[in-house]
Structure formats: structure tokens, C-alpha cells
Amino acid sequence: MDDEPYFYHPLENIEDIDEFETAIERTHFNKALSEERPYTYWTLEIYDQENGIRGGGGLGVLAADTRRVAEQMGVPFALITPFYPAESKQILKDNKVADEHIKVDYHDFGFRLIDNVYVKCCGNLCKLDVIEKRFKNTRIICVTEPNFGELYSGMSGSDHRLYQEVSLGFGGYSALKLLGLKPAIMQLNEVATFFAALARLDELASNGMDFYEAVVYTRKHTLYTNHTLVQAAEAEFSEEQFERFVYPNLKSPAVKKWLKDKFENSKLKLSSVTIEIAELRSGVSKLHARVANYHDISGNKVKFRAITNGIDFDKWVLPEALTFYKKYDIIDSIGLPTANYKVALDNLTSKTVREIKHLGREVLNEVLSDRPDQNGKILHFTDQDFIFDFKRRFVDYKRPDLPFEDPTRLKAILKSRDAHYIIAGRIHTGDERMAARLEKLLNTVKNDDYLSAHVHYIPNYDEKLAYGLSCGSNVAINIPIVGLEACGTSWMKDIANLNLLISTHDGGVADVSAENYLNVHGTSEAEELEELYRRMEEAISAWENDFDLEFLMKKQLAAFLPVISGARMLNDYLEYLF
Numbered sequence: 082m083d084d085e086p087y088f089y090h091p092l093e094n095i096e097d098i099d100e101f102e103t104a105i106e107r108t109h110f111n112k113a114l115s116e117e118r119p120y121t122y123w124t125l126e127i128y129d130q131e132n133g134i135r136g137g138g139g140l141g142v143l144a145a146d147t148r149r150v151a152e153q154m155g156v157p158f159a160l161i162t163p164f165y166p167a168e169s170k171q172i173l174k175d176n177k178v179a180d181e182h183i184k185v186d187y188h189d190f191g192f193r194l195i196d197n198v199y200v201k202c203c204g205n206l207c208k209l210d211v212i213e214k215r216f217k218n219t220r221i222i223c224v225t226e227p228n229f230g231e232l233y234s235g236m237s238g239s240d241h242r243l244y245q246e247v248s249l250g251f252g253g254y255s256a257l258k259l260l261g262l263k264p265a266i267m268q269l270n271e272v273a274t275f276f277a278a279l280a281r282l283d284e285l286a287s288n289g290m291d292f293y294e295a296v297v298y299t300r301k302h303t304l305y306t307n308h309t310l311v312q313a314a315e316a317e318f319s320e321e322q323f324e325r326f327v328y329p330n331l332k333s334p335a336v337k338k339w340l341k342d343k344f345e346n347s348k349l350k351l352s353s354v355t356i357e358i359a360e361l362r363s364g365v366s367k368l369h370a371r372v373a374n375y376h377d378i379s380g381n382k383v384k385f386r387a388i389t390n391g392i393d394f395d396k397w398v399l400p401e402a403l404t405f406y407k408k409y410d411i412i413d414s415i416g417l418p419t420a421n422y423k424v425a426l427d428n429l430t431s432k433t434v435r436e437i438k439h440l441g442r443e444v445l446n447e448v449l450s451d452r453p454d455q456n457g458k459i460l461h462f463t464d465q466d467f468i469f470d471f472k473r474r475f476v477d478y479k480r481p482d483l484p485f486e487d488p489t490r491l492k493a494i495l496k497s498r499d500a501h502y503i504i505a506g507r508i509h510t511g512d513e514r515m516a517a518r519l520e521k522l523l524n525t526v527k528n529d530d531y532l533s534a535h536v537h538y539i540p541n542y543d544e545k546l547a548y549g550l551s552c553g554s555n556v557a558i559n560i561p562i563v564g565l566e567a568c569g570t571s572w573m574k575d576i577a578n579l580n581l582l583i584s585t586h587d588g589g590v591a592d593v594s595a596e597n598y599l600n601v602h603g604t605s606e607a608e609e610l611e612e613l614y615r616r617m618e619e620a621i622s623a624w625e626n627d628f629d630l631e632f633l634m635k636k637q638l639a640a641f642l643p644v645i646s647g648a649r650m651l652n653d654y655l656e657y658l659f
């Protein structure tokens with residue numbers, strides 16, 4: 082059980098929590114990290130193919146990068162997540178995407194079985210395997226069972242999703258006890274992990290701690306990281322679902338009552354209770370933290386601390402580029418920009434940029450060697466080829482088809498340099514609308530011989546493809562509708578690997594001012610499109626001119642290196658938490 086802090090001010094009800102906190106202000110909360118008391122990170126999704134777990138997008142990439150950065154920084158860290166025994170792989174057939182389902186066995190990825198834990202669901206005792214993989218000061222702890230299903234299978238308010246979330250929360254919390262770990266801090270990567278904090282609250286309240294003390298204790302040690310903009314869009318669970326999946330796992334009648342009281346019209350959004358159980362709350366970029374529109378149960382707007390996502394440079398940066406940054410003291414051994422990094426960037430010449438790009442292109446060719454485009458063609462690029470890429474999940478707000486609104490114009494731009502345009506992006510399983518839009522885009526391309534030979538869609542977007550493209554292309558295009566991207570991390574990989582970035586001013590890109598990259602803005606979509614085309618022309622000419630290339634690359638790196646550094650991100654979290 083957790084070390085019990087000493088409180089002598091039992092209160093009547095939870096509404097007095099502010100008063101309670103004032104009363105205990107002087108109490109010392111022990112959040113010091115140690116091997117037995119790690120930083121715990123809870124996530125339904127991790128994107129970590131090396132360790133056998135494929136994610137869906139940025140939220141999972143962030144989780145995997147956070148653990149790796151913690152390892153480099155020597156932070157005791159435990160990441161708790163499900164191991165999905167199946168995953169989907171996207172293939173393309175006649176310009177239509179289809180999902181193939183593949184079985185995954187954790188034994189193939191170095192996990193060892195620790196023991197079993199149980200959660201109660203629908204009157205049954207569900208047995209979960211607890212498996213673990215250790216890495217120096219960090220570990221990945223998973224709960225799993227053969228019928229656990231795939232990541233994001235079923236609708237977000239479905240029974241199966243609730244089962245997965247309850248298994249992670251209650252099962253994962255039991256797994257920590259099994260391993261003799263006490264969480265110093267619980268970081269909840271989105272509200273689907275709420276049940277982990279609930280399990281802790283229940284544990285404290287049912288083991289002798291006064292309920293209100295237990296609430297304060299849990300609140301003080303829980304960080305809720307939000308990636309979503311609008312609370313209204315979140316799926317709800319019904320009380321009837323909680324009767325079957327959640328309440329049976331609670332030991333404390335007080336916790337059960339507390340939870341029951343949170344339902345409105347027998348419906349509950351997990352964000353409303355996550356806000357209640359986590360006093361620390363963060364958003365994933367400056368803009369996102371400002372605009373995320375969340376309210377607590379009393380109707381007050383929730384404040385989020387801005388902690389912009391970062392990437393693990395060791396994972397995402399071409400080794401030769403990383404060696405260059407370290408050799409010239411641009412970044413230090415853990416990946417933080419040095420105090421002097423802006424001056425040190427003077428060592429970057431266009432010659433170096435081109436040398437690094439040459440090596441990056443070899444990596445891209447290697448990645449593409451077994452991944453044909455929509456025409457079944459294996460692509461191979463020389464140093465003379467010019468590549469634009471658009472690599473991100475194929476969702477509406479990212480506007481993957483915007484550049485194809487005027488195919489004649491796009492063709493003229495590509496023709497001026499005989500350039501290629503590579504698209505990679507997963508369509509959410511079952512998203513018929515986006516599948517139809519991709520099909521339409523590919524048919525536009527197919528109907529034109531030039532476009533057909535220069536616009537390539539590579540199916541089954543994953544980490545490897547993301548890495549290959551960020552190393553090997555010249556220009557990355559990132560044009561979300563302004564206000565809708567929480568942060569984005571693909572563009573960070575591009576900055577670090579010396580691509581020119583064309584972007585709207587959104588997500589983490591908007592952490593710095595718009596003059597630091599090839600900005601797309603406009604008061605209408607038509608204006609933005611026009612600006613995008615002009616920026617594409619500008620990017621082509623910048624790569625032809627050593628002076629411009631060097632100037633733009635230095636400017637991008639000077640502005641963004643601190644933003645994109647994963648070590649900077651983890652430092653920000655540690656500073657906020659401790």
C-alpha cells in the first residue's frame with residue numbers, strides 16, 4: 082500500500098476539497114522517484130513496433146518516445162499499456178483500402194509472463210496475463226489475454242472498449258502491486274486510462290485511508306494529458322455499462338458512491354471524472370492548451386499546462402545527422418539543445434545538408450524496396466530527384482486531398498522540377514468516407530499519365546515509412562485546418578532530418594512564430610491552397626540555391642530544436658510534477 086500522508090482534517094464531503102487542500106498545504110507529498118516508486122505512464126496506445134505493439138498515430142508515438150527519453154535521462158519509469166494480440170495492416174486493391182488482421186505473439190518480442198491478475202466483468206472473472214519487458218531504468222508492463230482484441234476495435238463507447246479500458250486500469254494497477262511498484266506519479270495519456278487512477282483511489286479508500294484524504298492524495302499524484310480539443314465529441318458510457326464493467330471492481334462503497342454521483346441522465350464522459358481525479362492537467366502544445374475547451378463538473382473552464390510534445394532524437398533522426406548535431410554541440414548527449422545551439426548552427430552548410438540528404442535518401446530507398454506504390458511499382462530515387470511528402474493519418478482535418486483540388490496547377494509545379502509527391506497515411510479502420518476520398522484522389526492521379534508517374538501512395542503507413550520519408554524527402558507538407566491539430570509530431574521528424582516544412586500555423590508548429598518555416602495561411606481554403614502552391618514553388622527554388630537552403634534550414638532548426646526535443650518535453654513534465 083502507498084505511504085500514507087498524515088492528515089487530520091477529515092471533511093464532510095468532496096465539495097470541500099479546495100478547503101481541504103489549503104488545510105494540508107504544509108504537508109509534504111513524497112513524489113520522489115526511485116526504482117520501486119517510478120513515474121508511471123498509462124496509455125491505451127503505444128506505437129512501438131520494435132516491441133511488438135503497433136499504434137494508431139501520434140498519441141502512441143508520444144508514449145513510446147516518452148519512455149525512450151526517460152531511459153536516456155535515467156528516470157525510473159514504468160509504462161503500462163495493453164498488449165493487443167492482433168493488429169491490422171492496410172493494403173490497397175484497385176485504389177480501395179482494406180484491412181488485413183495479423184496475430185501478434187508477445188513471446189516474439191522479449192516480454193516475459195509475470196503472473197495473472199483478474200478483473201470482474203459482467204459477472205465473470207476475467208483473467209489477464211501480466212507481461213513485462215525491462216530496459217535499464219524503464220519497463221513496459223502489459224496486460225493481455227487472447228481475446229483482448231485490436232487497438233480501437235469497436236466504437237469508442239462500446240462494451241468492448243470499456244472492457245479494454247477497465248482491464249488496463251484495474252488490471253494494470255494490480256500488475257504494479259504484483260511487481261512491488263508504487264506509482265510516484267500517474268500520468269494518464271488521455272481519458273481512456275482514467276480507471277488506473279480510480280483503481281488507486283479505491284485501493285487507498287478501502288485500506289483505511291479516509292475517503293477524502295484518498296481523493297486528495299490521488300489528485301495530487303495524477304496528471305491528465307489531454308490531446309483532444311472538444312469535450313463534446315467524446316463518447317459516453319451508460320450507468321448500465323458501469324454496473325457490468327466498473328462497479329464490480331470497486332471495493333470501497335464511498336468510491337462507488339462518488340462515481341455514481343457523477344452520472345448525468347445515466348451517462349458519463351470519462352473526461353468529467355478524469356478532471357476530478359487529476360489535479361495536474363496538461364495539453365500537448367501551447368495553442369492546444371489554450372484552446373482545448375473543457376469544463377469541470379461545476380462548469381468551470383479547465384486550465385491545461387502547455388507541455389508541447391517532443392520526439393526521441395535517437396529513434397527518429399538519421400544517425401549521421403544526430404552525430405553532426407552532437408559533434409558541433411548543437412544538442413547535448415541526452416538530446417537537449419545546448420545553451421549555445423543557435424551559434425553552433427552556423428556549422429550547418431548547404432553542403433552538409435545535401436550530404437545528409439544523400440544518406441537519408443538511401444534509407445528511404447531501402448524502406449521503399451518492399452513497399453510498392455498504388456501502381457505496384459517499387460520506387461527508387463537518386464540524389465537528383467525532388468520529393469514532396471504528405472505523411473500523416475488520412476483524416477478530414479489534416480486535409481490530405483487539398484493539394485489535389487487543382488490537379489492542373491499541382492501538375493505544373495511538379496513538372497517544373499520533375500518532382501515526386503509521396504502520400505502515406507492510414508485510414509482509420511472502417512472510415513468509409515475517408516476511404517472514398519482516397520479512392521477519388523487516386524483516380525484523379527490515375528487519369529493523368531504525368532501525375533500517375535509522379536504521385537505515389539504507399540499503403541500501410543507506419544513508423545518505418547515515417548522515418549524513411551522524413552530522412553529522404555526534401556519538403557514535408559502539413560496543412561491541418563488551423564485550430565484542429567493538437568500538436569502533431571510528424572513535422573518534428575522532418576525538421577530534425579532537414580526537410581523544409583510547409584505548414585499551416587497549428588498545433589506545436591504554432592509554438593514559434595510563423596516566419597520560421599514556409600507558412601501557409603489565408604482567410605479561406607482557396608487562399609490557403611493558393612499559398613500552398615506558392616510555397617511548393619518556393620521550396621523547389623530554395624533547394625536549387627545553396628544560400629537559400631542554408632538560410633531556411635538554419636532558421637527552422639534555430640526556432641524549433643527546443644520545441645521538438647523529447648528531453649525538453651520530459652524535463653517540462655518533471656518540472657511541472659515535482
Ligand SMILES: *Cc1c(COP(=O)(O)O)cnc(C)c1O
Nearest residue numbers: 138139473543544547569570571
Ligand atoms: C510520427 C507518426 C505519427 C504522428 O503523426 P501526426 O499526425 O504528426 O501526429 C503517426 N503515425 C506514425 C506512423 C508516425 O510515425
